[in-house]
Amino acid sequence: MTHVDNEWDVEQQRIAEVRKVIEAKKNQLLRSADSLKGDIIDLRKKFWDDVTVNFDEVDDAVETYASIKQQSELLSERERSHGQYYRSKKLLDRMEDSPYFGRIDFTEDGVAKEAIYIGISSLMNKAEDHFLVYDWRAPVSSMYYDFEPGSAYYETPEGTIEGAIDLKRQFVTENGMLKGMFNTGITIGDSLLQKVLGDQASSQMKSIVATIQKEQNAIIRNESSQLLLVQGVAGSGKTSAAMQRVAYLLYRYRKQMNADQILLFSPNQMFSSYVASVLPELGEEPMQQSTFQEYVSKRLDDEFDLQTPFEQLESSLAAKGSGEESHEKEAVDFKSSASFKMMIDNYLKQLSTHGMRFRNVKFRGEVRIPAERIEEFFYQLDSAMSMANKVDLVKDWLFNQLKHVEREERAKDWPEEEAALLSKEDYLKAFQKLEQNHNFNEETFNDFEKEEKLLKKIIVRRRMASLRKKIANYKFIQMEKVYEGLFNESFPQVKMQPKSWSQISQHTIQNVQKRYLPVEDQTPYLYLQDQLEGRKVNTSIRYVFMDEAQDYSVFQYLYIKEMFPSAQFTLLGDKHQAIYTHNLGGMTILDKQVHNGEAKKMELSRSYRSTRPIVEFTKHLLVDGASIEAFNRDGHLPRLWKVTELEEVKERIIEVIQDRQREGHETIAILCYTLEESKQAYQLVGKQLSATLIYKETQPFQSGVLILPVYFAKGIEFDSVLVYNATRQGYQDDEGRLMLYTACTRAMHELDVLYNEKENSILSEIPKGLYI
Numbered sequence: 109m110t111h112v113d114n115e116w117d118v119e120q121q122r123i124a125e126v127r128k129v130i131e132a133k134k135n136q137l138l139r140s141a142d143s144l145k146g147d148i149i150d151l152r153k154k155f156w157d158d159v160t161v162n163f164d165e166v167d168d169a170v171e172t173y174a175s176i177k178q179q180s181e182l183l184s185e186r187e188r189s190h191g192q193y194y195r196s197k198k199l200l201d202r203m204e205d206s207p208y209f210g211r212i213d214f215t216e217d218g219v220a221k222e223a224i225y226i227g228i229s230s231l232m233n234k235a236e237d238h239f240l241v242y243d244w245r246a247p248v249s250s251m252y253y254d255f256e257p258g259s260a261y262y263e264t265p266e267g268t269i270e271g272a273i274d275l276k277r278q279f280v281t282e283n284g285m286l287k288g289m290f291n292t293g294i295t296i297g298d299s300l301l302q303k304v305l306g307d308q309a310s311s312q313m314k315s316i317v318a319t320i321q322k323e324q325n326a327i328i329r330n331e332s333s334q335l336l337l338v339q340g341v342a343g344s345g346k347t348s349a350a351m352q353r354v355a356y357l358l359y360r361y362r363k364q365m366n367a368d369q370i371l372l373f374s375p376n377q378m379f380s381s382y383v384a385s386v387l388p389e390l391g392e393e394p395m396q397q398s399t400f401q402e403y404v405s406k407r408l409d410d411e412f413d414l415q416t417p418f419e420q421l422e423s424s425l426a427a428k429g430s431g432e433e434s435h436e437k438e439a440v441d442f443k444s445s446a447s448f449k450m451m452i453d454n455y456l457k458q459l460s461t462h463g464m465r466f467r468n469v470k471f472r473g474e475v476r477i478p479a480e481r482i483e484e485f486f487y488q489l490d491s492a493m494s495m496a497n498k499v500d501l502v503k504d505w506l507f508n509q510l511k512h513v514e515r516e517e518r519a520k521d522w523p524e525e526e527a528a529l530l531s532k533e534d535y536l537k538a539f540q541k542l543e544q545n546h547n548f549n550e551e552t553f554n555d556f557e558k559e560e561k562l563l564k565k566i567i568v569r570r571r572m573a574s575l576r577k578k579i580a581n582y583k584f585i586q587m588e589k590v591y592e593g594l595f596n597e598s599f600p601q602v603k604m605q606p607k608s609w610s611q612i613s614q615h616t617i618q619n620v621q622k623r624y625l626p627v628e629d630q631t632p633y634l635y636l637q638d639q640l641e642g643r644k645v646n647t648s649i650r651y652v653f654m655d656e657a658q659d660y661s662v663f664q665y666l667y668i669k670e671m672f673p674s675a676q677f678t679l680l681g682d683k684h685q686a687i688y689t690h691n692l693g694g695m696t697i698l699d700k701q702v703h704n705g706e707a708k709k710m711e712l713s714r715s716y717r718s719t720r721p722i723v724e725f726t727k728h729l730l731v732d733g734a735s736i737e738a739f740n741r742d743g744h745l746p747r748l749w750k751v752t753e754l755e756e757v758k759e760r761i762i763e764v765i766q767d768r769q770r771e772g773h774e775t776i777a778i779l780c781y782t783l784e785e786s787k788q789a790y791q792l793v794g795k796q797l798s799a800t801l802i803y804k805e806t807q808p809f810q811s812g813v814l815i816l817p818v819y820f821a822k823g824i825e826f827d828s829v830l831v832y833n834a835t836r837q838g839y840q841d842d843e844g845r846l847m848l849y850t851a852c853t854r855a856m857h858e859l860d861v862l863y864n865e866k867e868n869s870i871l872s873e874i875p876k877g878l879y880i
């Protein structure tokens with residue numbers, strides 16, 4: 109790497125010229141935005157003027173609807189463009205600060221040399237006939253990430269373009285002033301990367317476009333794989349690559365796809381808020397984001413008390429060593445597996461001949477359609493039909509039956525009694541409704557008998573509305589009983605069923621009866637329900653990303669996959685951070701075996717987050733961490749602190765954290781084994797350190813001193829980390845090791861570890877010299 113002082117002025121001059129173009133584009137953009145804003149205000153004001161409102165006849169109503177729809181589409185299209193203008197303006201603001209970060213001089217075979225400048229977005233000259241800056245996602249820009257000076261090529265939709273790079277240069281620009289300029293080799297600006305990684309951690313993830321590494325670029329630009337598995341060590345840039353990949357796909361398919369068609373499953377909401385700013389920073393709309401738990405809650409929260417994955421983890425961590433956990437673990441492992449899904453498929457076959465459970469349909473406390481009749485109807489349907497089709501026919505049949513019920517009810521006394529009690533407003537509403545439906549005119553309404561009949565009809569209808577809704581929502585199926593049926597002794601056993609199946613079954617039935625659903629039952633329950641109700645799949649999502657993929661069970665993955673049949677999947681994770689209970693005998697969904705050979709696997713083995721001393725230390729916490737490489741960034745050795753008495757723990761933490769604050773670190777975490785332990789730590793030092801206890805996942809990530817369990821810190825990083833009690837029993841087995849590794853790898857710059865007794869602990873395996 110050399111400084112190129114003589115060319116400094118030339119480059120600074122070019123930056124100044126490009127900035128002038130940016131300035132002009134910004135002005136032009138603002139003018140268009142202003143006129144668009146005027147259009148929008150106008151459209152809003154006159155919305156109803158251009159709509160023909162007429163409900164006289166069905167045809168008129170349809171026309172009215174179409175006209176409203178057209179008008180509102182016009183408005184939202186303008187509003188979208190307006191939003192796009194502001195995003196573009198922000199992008200230009202950022203480009204004004206730093207128009208580009210890289211340059212390659214490329215000579216295509218047989219063509220003249222071109223200097224290609226690369227930035228966060230493309231920019232053309234005034235005449236719009238020449239690129240002053242290429243978007244980092246443009247095909248030609250890929251060479252910047254993939255090649256050192258010498259022969260190079262890039263792929264375009266038309267084919268491969270070959271040639272040679274004779275210069276590769278990196279710029280650091282602030283406020284339009286050149287601050288650094290380096291001619292670089294293959295690794296993009298070691299020194300720039302050093303600088304970026306040396307910065308403070310922040311409560312918002314940053315984009316890495318200026319320093320994407322070759323192996324990360326391969327992930328970001330992969331287009332051929334239906335299923336991409338990324339196994340990357342802690343801090344290797346998996347989440348960063350995922351975010352840049354979303355931005356890349358949005359650029360690559362900008363004509364066919366928008367951000368709503370990309371979905372990221374994140375591990376928790378704290379993580380969601382952490383990554384939320386990356387795409388807007390790149391001038392793109394953010395993709396959809398959700399946690400799997402949010403989806404499950406939406407579906408099942410009304411019916412069950414749902415255990416959260418954190419509660420599951422907390423309870424399994426607490427049970428560790430008590431002897432209770434092996435039976436529970438067996439249950440979790442089996443219910444998380446593809447075998448259990450197969451078992452449900454077998455069960456569904458059985459249900460097509462017998463065993464379905466229905467609910468009595470009751471109205472005003474009286475059984476009107478008994479469950480046995482529903483069952484009878486169900487089982488006389490053609491057994492070759494799918495369960496979901498049959499259930500739908502039952503639904504239609506029930507709606508028909510309700511019509512009879514309705515007629516019978518109208519003949520009873522109660523509607524008349526209720527009609528007499530109708531308030532004036534209700535009466536008027538009923539009148540208007542009837543008028544709308546053309547059921548009468550003023551003359552007929554004066555006809556007392558007709559009026560009474562119509563009112564009774566409306567009253568019965570209204571009272572039956574909730575019943576109709578329940579039927580529409582398949583509540584006539586006794587889902588919880590159907591699920592219980594899976595655990596009945598009469599249901600044939602399948603291979604791979606755990607030894608303690610009868611205990612597991614008993615326990616499951618008890619839970620369901622108590623209306624409590626542990627995590628391991630939630631996805632199977634939903635799967636069974638979907639198979640019966642024929643839930644619609646989502647075909648609009650084109651790309652699904654699952655970060656921290658090692659924490660999803662095989663069952664969850666298969667379920668998600670079926671939910672998005674048109675999507676390509678990118679799974680990113682780290683087997684060494686698999687801290688949830690359902691990782692199956694060391695396998696996670698990142699293993700190719702789980703995917704019938706249809707997956708492409710990529711590995712990232714270099715860690716960028718932590719300093720070299722921290723990476724060297726943390727890799728020894730793993731049995732097979734030898735292949736983990738550290739990015740060359742200096743720092744202090746991790747510090748191990750022996751503490752025995754509680755008072756000593758307190759003093760040490762306060763002393764260490766205050767030191768870290770004095771050193772200027774802003775995000776400091778005290779990481780604990782469980783929430784229970786976090787509360788203890790908070791009791792001990794929370795006040796003195798003005799720390800925040802993170803006790804639920806919905807708390808947003810913020811700077812300052814945070815006290816939290818390791819599992820909440822997944823995917824996130826801190827300037828400085830203190831591990832509360834590294835020699836506690838829970839960390840000493842194979843799973844505990846992974847938790848301790850996850851905890852220590854959250855640290856970017858400083859790592860402090862408190863311990864009680866080092867002998868026989870994992871810490872004793874770390875070579876002396878890697879810590880002080």
Ligand SMILES: Nc1ncnc2c1ncn2[C@@H]1O[C@H](COP(=O)(O)OP(=O)(O)OP(=O)(O)O)[C@@H](O)[C@H]1O
Nearest residue numbers: 316319320321342343344345346347348716717823
């Ligand atoms: N090419 C890069 N340029 C600059 N910074 C990078 C690069 N790759 C990774 N980083 C930085 O390294 C840190 C870790 O990245 P990231 O969180 O994406 O890793 P991860 O593999 O998802 O980690 P984990 O599995 O531990 O959660 C972040 O601060 C990120 O900005």
